[in-house]
Amino acid sequence: MKTKQIKTLDAFIGTILIPVYETNAKSIVPIEYHGVTVSSKVFYGKKDTHYLVDKYDCTHIFIGLGKEIDYKSIKTIFRRIASKQKEVFGQTVALVFPDQFKADEVEAAVSGLILGTYDLGHYKKNEAHPFANENFELKYIAKGEIEEAINKGIKIANAQLETFNLVDLPPNKVNPKYLADWATQAGKKYGFDVTVFGKEKSTEIGLHSFLSVGKGSANEPQFIIMDYKPEKAKKHIGLVGKGITFDTGGLNIKTAGMVQMKCDMAGAAAVLGAMQLVSDLQLPYRVTAIVPACENSVDAHSFMPSDVIQSYAGHSIEIIDTDAEGRLILVDGLSYLIKNYQPETVIDLATLTGSVVGTLGYECAGLFTNNQELSQKLQQSGDAIGERLWQLPLWDAYKSDIDSEIADVKNYSGKPVAGAISAAKFLEYFTEDHKSWAHLDIAGVAFGDSEFAKTKHATAYGVHLITKFIENL
Numbered sequence: 001m002k003t004k005q006i007k008t009l010d011a012f013i014g015t016i017l018i019p020v021y022e023t024n025a026k027s028i029v030p031i032e033y034h035g036v037t038v039s040s041k042v043f044y045g046k047k048d049t050h051y052l053v054d055k056y057d058c059t060h061i062f063i064g065l066g067k068e069i070d071y072k073s074i075k076t077i078f079r080r081i082a083s084k085q086k087e088v089f090g091q092t093v094a095l096v097f098p099d100q101f102k103a104d105e106v107e108a109a110v111s112g113l114i115l116g117t118y119d120l121g122h123y124k125k126n127e128a129h130p131f132a133n134e135n136f137e138l139k140y141i142a143k144g145e146i147e148e149a150i151n152k153g154i155k156i157a158n159a160q161l162e163t164f165n166l167v168d169l170p171p172n173k174v175n176p177k178y179l180a181d182w183a184t185q186a187g188k189k190y191g192f193d194v195t196v197f198g199k200e201k202s203t204e205i206g207l208h209s210f211l212s213v214g215k216g217s218a219n220e221p222q223f224i225i226m227d228y229k230p231e232k233a234k235k236h237i238g239l240v241g242k243g244i245t246f247d248t249g250g251l252n253i254k255t256a257g258m259v260q261m262k263c264d265m266a267g268a269a270a271v272l273g274a275m276q277l278v279s280d281l282q283l284p285y286r287v288t289a290i291v292p293a294c295e296n297s298v299d300a301h302s303f304m305p306s307d308v309i310q311s312y313a314g315h316s317i318e319i320i321d322t323d324a325e326g327r328l329i330l331v332d333g334l335s336y337l338i339k340n341y342q343p344e345t346v347i348d349l350a351t352l353t354g355s356v357v358g359t360l361g362y363e364c365a366g367l368f369t370n371n372q373e374l375s376q377k378l379q380q381s382g383d384a385i386g387e388r389l390w391q392l393p394l395w396d397a398y399k400s401d402i403d404s405e406i407a408d409v410k411n412y413s414g415k416p417v418a419g420a421i422s423a424a425k426f427l428e429y430f431t432e433d434h435k436s437w438a439h440l441d442i443a444g445v446a447f448g449d450s451e452f453a454k455t456k457h458a459t460a461y462g463v464h465l466i467t468k469f470i471e472n473l
């Protein structure tokens, strides 16, 4: 999307978006803009309402913001307007930013408009959204200098759209190779290094735990390493994203919810989106990210419950349940990252457990860390943009859940309680006592229902959160 500031609407013909703060249902002063008068009887700026007026060859869309509004709500309101009023938009659209809008509010509005172009019907013969045309130019009226905020909003949304695509496209398209190719291309476009280990190289260096999970699949596992190294980087952050491109459960085959398991690479997609965004914004931080990508499938070569496998860290693992596969690929990602790159802070994102959904539902991700400063910084970044986190315990009292008699650890407690915590304890075992590590269990927030589609779909949770966290360091 291109944008252009205009001074007046004289001679403008097209659609005009006019966000309005709430006045009063009984206000005798009508809302007025561009010669259009709207009585409070039909519209007074109440949040989540809008009002259309066709006058002077222009379609005016008055958009209610309420009395005060948060970042996430602005984004959703503008996404709603772009997506649900698609028919009223031609090639000429003007947005009138309220004088009160701060930079992050401008950013949220622009991001929302762009996200509104997203259509889940990837394989349908749908007409593209007018805003999605690369020559589309959004005109805007604003008091101050807001170009920087606008450009940032565009970059955030573009990264989130990439993550939407990666998660929502089907698993016969988005396989491990697809993720590796995506990373390679993004690396070239945005300026970060990408190295990919296939099965042979992964075997040679000992990524045994990672490789066990992909054994039953016809698609070769890909261990993807990305490194964004700006000059004079202030700090070094490490990321790991769970990249299970489909989770059948393996031999412990899923009896419920399998159809949604293309979302099991949403942690990977968030990390990939964050790499695009961090490098697109040229943030002055080094970011090294690892995406272990494979498919958890069933065939004669599949790993089995009761198998004992090895890991990159040298710890042996007893397999209790092949459906607890995410932690197996993550631990090799974490160990490899920590051993070879020593980042100052390490964050992993994973659709790891159904248990976290049972605990926290769809409102926030589960956060696990022993570093309270890191916890606070992550929560603050999330709260600012509506990608919330809630901390759960990592007490050693839960450590016995992963004690194995035959191996160093087992991959599942076998108990129907505290599943998200014992999964986090398993990951912790492989973090070599790293002093600044956080695990985000995003199973409840990465893929869900919303007003924007009839079936569950990607949310891009984590892309902006991680970027904002890095920005705020």
Ligand code: BES
Pocket: 247, 249, 263, 264, 321, 323, 324, 325, 326, 351, 352, 353, 354, 355, 357, 412, 419, 443, 444
């Ligand atoms: N991919 C699932 C977790 C999941 C659940 C993701 C719901 C998205 C939505 C994970 O690999 C899994 O199967 N977890 C099991 C672990 C159990 C077998 C120990 C679970 O949580 O039920």
Ligand code: ZN
Pocket: 247, 249, 322, 323, 324, 325, 326
């Ligand atoms: Zn699973």
Ligand code: ZN
Pocket: 244, 247, 264, 323, 325, 326, 351, 352
């Ligand atoms: Zn899984």
